[in-house]
Amino acid sequence: MASSDKSIDIDDPRGVAPPDATRGDSISRRAFGYVGALRSDGAARWTFIWPSVVIILCLSIFPLFASLTLAFGKLVFQKGKVDVDFVGFSNFTNLLFGTERTHILGLARAPTPLGWAFLILVAGLVVWALLKSLRSGRVGVGGAIVRVGGALFAVGLAWLIAQTMLSEGGRPGALVVTLFYVFAGIAVTYVLGLGLAILAVQPLRGRRFFRVVFLLPLTITPIGVGYMFRMMTDTGKGPLEPLFAALGLTHYTWVTDPWAARIAVVVGDAWQWTPFVFIVLLAALEGLDVEVREAAFVDGASKWRSFRHITWPAILPVSVTIVLIRLIEGFKIVDMPNILTGGGPGTATQSLTLEAYLDWRTLNLGSSAAIAYILLILVTIIASAYVAWSRRWVEQY
Amino acid sequence: MESRFRLVATAISAILIVTACNTAASPSPSASSPAASAPAASGSAAAGGQQFAGVTVHLLTFNGPQIAEPLQRRAPDFQKLTGATINVDAVGFQDIYDKALLDMSAGTNSYDAFVFNPQWMGDFVGPGYLEDLTSKVTADATLNWSDIGPFFRDFNATYGGKVYTIPLDGDFHMVYYKSDQVKTAPKTWDDYLATAKEFNGKDLNGDGTPDYGSCIAKKKGQQSYWWIISIAAGLLQSQGTGQGVFFDTTNMNPLFNNAAFKKALETYKATMQYGPPDEINLGVGDTRGLFTTGRCALTMDWGDIGTLALDPATSTVQDKVGATITPGWKEVLDRSSGNLVPCDATSCPKAIDGVNYAPFASFGGWSGAINAAADQKKKDAAFAFLAYMSAPAQSGEDVTLGKTGFNPYRTSHFEDRAPWTAVGMSPAAQDNYLGAIKDSLNNPNMVLDMRIPKTKEYEQDVLDTAVSQYLAGELSVEETMQQITDGWNQITDQVGRDAQLKAYQDSLGVQR
Numbered sequence: 001m002a003s004s005d006k007s008i009d010i011d012d013p014r015g016v017a018p019p020d021a022t023r024g025d026s027i028s029r030r031a032f033g034y035v036g037a038l039r040s041d042g043a044a045r046w047t048f049i050w051p052s053v054v055i056i057l058c059l060s061i062f063p064l065f066a067s068l069t070l071a072f073g074k075l076v077f078q079k080g081k082v083d084v085d086f087v088g089f090s091n092f093t094n095l096l097f098g099t100e101r102t103h104i105l106g107l108a109r110a111p112t113p114l115g116w117a118f119l120i121l122v123a124g125l126v127v128w129a130l131l132k133s134l135r136s137g138r139v140g141v142g143g144a145i146v147r148v149g150g151a152l153f154a155v156g157l158a159w160l161i162a163q164t165m166l167s168e169g170g171r172p173g174a175l176v177v178t179l180f181y182v183f184a185g186i187a188v189t190y191v192l193g194l195g196l197a198i199l200a201v202q203p204l205r206g207r208r209f210f211r212v213v214f215l216l217p218l219t220i221t222p223i224g225v226g227y228m229f230r231m232m233t234d235t236g237k238g239p240l241e242p243l244f245a246a247l248g249l250t251h252y253t254w255v256t257d258p259w260a261a262r263i264a265v266v267v268g269d270a271w272q273w274t275p276f277v278f279i280v281l282l283a284a285l286e287g288l289d290v291e292v293r294e295a296a297f298v299d300g301a302s303k304w305r306s307f308r309h310i311t312w313p314a315i316l317p318v319s320v321t322i323v324l325i326r327l328i329e330g331f332k333i334v335d336m337p338n339i340l341t342g343g344g345p346g347t348a349t350q351s352l353t354l355e356a357y358l359d360w361r362t363l364n365l366g367s368s369a370a371i372a373y374i375l376l377i378l379v380t381i382i383a384s385a386y387v388a389w390s391r392r393w394v395e396q397y
Numbered sequence: 398m399e400s401r402f403r404l405v406a407t408a409i410s411a412i413l414i415v416t417a418c419n420t421a422a423s424p425s426p427s428a429s430s431p432a433a434s435a436p437a438a439s440g441s442a443a444a445g446g447q448q449f450a451g452v453t454v455h456l457l458t459f460n461g462p463q464i465a466e467p468l469q470r471r472a473p474d475f476q477k478l479t480g481a482t483i484n485v486d487a488v489g490f491q492d493i494y495d496k497a498l499l500d501m502s503a504g505t506n507s508y509d510a511f512v513f514n515p516q517w518m519g520d521f522v523g524p525g526y527l528e529d530l531t532s533k534v535t536a537d538a539t540l541n542w543s544d545i546g547p548f549f550r551d552f553n554a555t556y557g558g559k560v561y562t563i564p565l566d567g568d569f570h571m572v573y574y575k576s577d578q579v580k581t582a583p584k585t586w587d588d589y590l591a592t593a594k595e596f597n598g599k600d601l602n603g604d605g606t607p608d609y610g611s612c613i614a615k616k617k618g619q620q621s622y623w624w625i626i627s628i629a630a631g632l633l634q635s636q637g638t639g640q641g642v643f644f645d646t647t648n649m650n651p652l653f654n655n656a657a658f659k660k661a662l663e664t665y666k667a668t669m670q671y672g673p674p675d676e677i678n679l680g681v682g683d684t685r686g687l688f689t690t691g692r693c694a695l696t697m698d699w700g701d702i703g704t705l706a707l708d709p710a711t712s713t714v715q716d717k718v719g720a721t722i723t724p725g726w727k728e729v730l731d732r733s734s735g736n737l738v739p740c741d742a743t744s745c746p747k748a749i750d751g752v753n754y755a756p757f758a759s760f761g762g763w764s765g766a767i768n769a770a771a772d773q774k775k776k777d778a779a780f781a782f783l784a785y786m787s788a789p790a791q792s793g794e795d796v797t798l799g800k801t802g803f804n805p806y807r808t809s810h811f812e813d814r815a816p817w818t819a820v821g822m823s824p825a826a827q828d829n830y831l832g833a834i835k836d837s838l839n840n841p842n843m844v845l846d847m848r849i850p851k852t853k854e855y856e857q858d859v860l861d862t863a864v865s866q867y868l869a870g871e872l873s874v875e876e877t878m879q880q881i882t883d884g885w886n887q888i889t890d891q892v893g894r895d896a897q898l899k900a901y902q903d904s905l906g907v908q909r
Contacts, residue, residue, distance in 0.1 A: 074891065077498065077502045077520065077523075077524050078502070078524055079524045079525045079526070080502070080504045080770070081502065081503075081504065082499075082502045082503060094887070098887070099880070099883050099884050099887055103862070171871060234675065235674075235675075236673065236674065236675065251674050252674070253674040253675040253678075255675050255677055255678035256674070256675070256677055256869070258869070258871075338618070341617070341678060342616050342617040342618030342619065342678075342865075343617055343618055343865075344616065344617035344618075344677060344678065344865050344869060345617075345677050345678075345865070345868070345869030345870075345871075346617070346865055346866035346867075346868070346869030346870070346871035346872070347862065347865075347866055347869075347871065348869065348871070358618070358858065358862075359858070360495075361491050361495065361853075361857070361858075362851075362853045362854040362857060362858045363494070363495060363498060363499075363853075363854075364854060364858070
């Protein structure tokens with residue numbers, strides 16, 4: 001309203017002065033209208049914006065800084081109060097270099113040939129992307145520093161994965177296990193969700209029924225999903241026991257094998273989140289222009305070429321957003337490993353959030369907050385890199 | 398005009414801000430005020446009348462469903478007797494400690510009473526959160542304090558010479574065996590392994606499928622870390638309760654890095670050979686289900702199996718359950734050399750037939766405590782309710798019911814056999830079950846559970862994680878012991894070694 005170049009009539013409910021008004025009237029009304037606009041804008045600003053801002057400050061920003069205080073402190077319980085004693089970086093150093101190091105970063109050993117190959121591949125890709133970016137001439141000094149830092153971070157993560165996951169005698173810690181949950185989970189949920197969405201837009205009988213059925217897992221609480229999967233994956237006495245018996249797996253147990261347990265967690269997580277990917281991609285596919293695809297078919301395009309050159313570019317922006325949401329959400333995984341395995345066998349299925357929860361459970365809030373900040377930094381770097389990369393990728397289409 | 402609008406807007410904003418920011422710190426939501434005209438509390442429900450009319454007590458406990466069940470079931474009866482409303486807020490096992498400690502430390506005091514783990518008293522008594530009940534417990538006729546077993550009075554209820562809790566449960570580990578097939582109860586852990594090996598793979602319940610020699614809950618993050626202490630106890634403690642099993646009482650160095658604990662870890666892992674394939678992911682509820690459906694020859698548990706086995710709805714082993722004191726060892730740790738030495742009159746003065754038994758009072762038993770910051774009327778009503786729950790008339794019945802989660806802890810629970818007969822336990826089974834409990838309670842080498850500040854972190858974080866990593870094959874036995882030692886030393890040094898040493902000495906100072 002304030003940005004309008006028309007005079008404002010406070011008596012006119014539409015707020016626009018009649019065209020036959022005299023010039024003097026017009027000036028006074030314009031002035032009065034300006035004050036009115038200011039008044040109403042000011043009221044709107046104070047009444048609607050500030051409360052929202054302050055509530056966000058109270059519920060989001062304040063806890064962020066409060067937890068930062070905790071990350072550098074330890075709780076001391078007193079009568080009627082809780083003191084936080086400053087302990088410097090000791091919570092962080094204990095997690096990354098102290099007694100908790102193997103739980104967070106894992107047990108490092110010399111990489112296997114596969115580990116070296118993985119490391120060289122990642123390092124090569126990162127260096128190639130970095131050089132390409134720097135040579136493009138569009139990157140300033142600040143951007144170059146950020147990119148070099150990001151490249152070192154990526155190579156460092158790859159080195160950690162190679163030493164703990166792709167090594168003889170090594171053991172991944174919560175950080176690498178979390179990365180596995182995130183990236184394996186995203187890959188599985190996206191492929192399944194896209195497949196189901198493509199299936200659900202086909203003119204098949206009963207597709208409306210299946211659309212509803214596919215959505216059901218999303219409506220169940222994650223703890224419920226955890227307990228359900230614990231029952232279903234029980235090969236000895238669960239509801240699927242006859243199936244496992246027929247396959248000769250009655251005496252097999254996935255809970256004693258670290259990778260089987262981690263895969264079970266990913267399967268449960270994918271079962272829960274595939275409907276989210278499905279419903280968003282279904283909406284994107286339903287919104288596609290049918291005529292373009294029909295024209296492509298008339299011109300002799302195969303189904304694959306039609307998908308590759310028409311459907312895929314159209315759903316790419318939505319896909320990028322879905323992956324970003326799942327990326328951020330996936331780092332917070334806690335329900336499934338906690339219910340399914342309690343983080344076991346050993347610490348094989350412990351995610352960073354579960355580590356933080358276990359510390360919080362014993363009121364070691366300093367360590368818990370430090371893990372949360374490590375997670376925050378990790379998510380911020382990976383999500384920012386993903387957004388920067390995906391933006392350019394989408395622009396190419 | 399504008400400034401007036403801005404003023405109004407600011408006022409609205411301020412109200413919203415205060416409302417938003419105060420949500421977490423608001424006082425107890427619905428605590429009813431005690432009637433000002435109510436007569437002085439007698440501290441006993443037996444006093445009759447409606448002396449607590451209008452008083453509402455908020456009590457925090459475990460959502461089992463055991464433990465909460467008897468409290469919720471008897472609260473209406475107590476209300477009829479006294480007029481007090483007992484609002485039982487039942488939460489998960491892991492949440493009780495956090496909720497109680499944060500509630501009292503932050504000063505919100507939403508809860509007036511707690512039924513929780515007496516091990517946590519080290520964290521609660523120091524800052525003055527719990528009401529001193531010393532003078533009240535002996536004065537209350539309903540409670541009949543002297544009827545409570547000396548071990549539970551002196552250990553569960555007492556801290557630093559003062560009484561802070563009222564016992565509602567008697568907890569320590571025992572071994573159970575399927576008595577229709579296992580004819581000889583294991584006396585040592587070597588016997589246990591031999592028996593488990595003998596019966597593993599046999600069809601124990603006649604359903605045509607092979608069953609298991611031993612079922613012990615080993616899931617991480619639950620209550621499973623206590624079993625390893627039970628196995629190690631007989632190797633670590635031989636000179637009586639005051640010796641302790643966790644730390645050296647002179648310097649607070651952990652005792653879990655030596656030949657004794659190594660043997661205990663190896664024995665614990667060896668039981669997995671004769672257990673269900675997914676035993677590493679089974680909680681105590683799972684193993685109880687397996688044992689009471691006849692699928693296990695042996696198991697280790699608290700007293701609950703004895704009463705759970707009586708329930709015809711869930712159990713197929715009525716009168717087929719034998720209970721025995723936790724097996725011991727014929728050797729013990731020589732703390733000066735760090736080696737295991739054979740038991741003799743000097744090294745194992747409390748041994749029976751050459752076997753050093755050390756029954757472990759793990760957890761200690763659910764106990765009631767009162768928030769020192771609660772209103773006096775609420776404190777009185779809470780005390781009366783806890784005394785009512787613990788009184789022989791109520792508890793004598795509750796300890797015979799598996800659904801309560803309460804096990805015997807009073808002299809009268811052993812002497813008055815009528816409630817046991819009423820729930821279908823045969824005289825022979827009564828003799829066996831109650832006899833095993835008495836054998837444990839009367840053993841002068843009983844092992845006290847840890848009860849110092851940060852107990853939860855020592856046991857449920859460091860010990861549980863290391864042992865579960867060992868069982869999963871992530872750590873060798875030496876790495877496991879080193880990880881426990883390092884973790885425990887770190888906690889001790891953070892809190893203060895001298896303070897922790899004094900707390901540990903105090904916790905062991907109670908001699909029977």
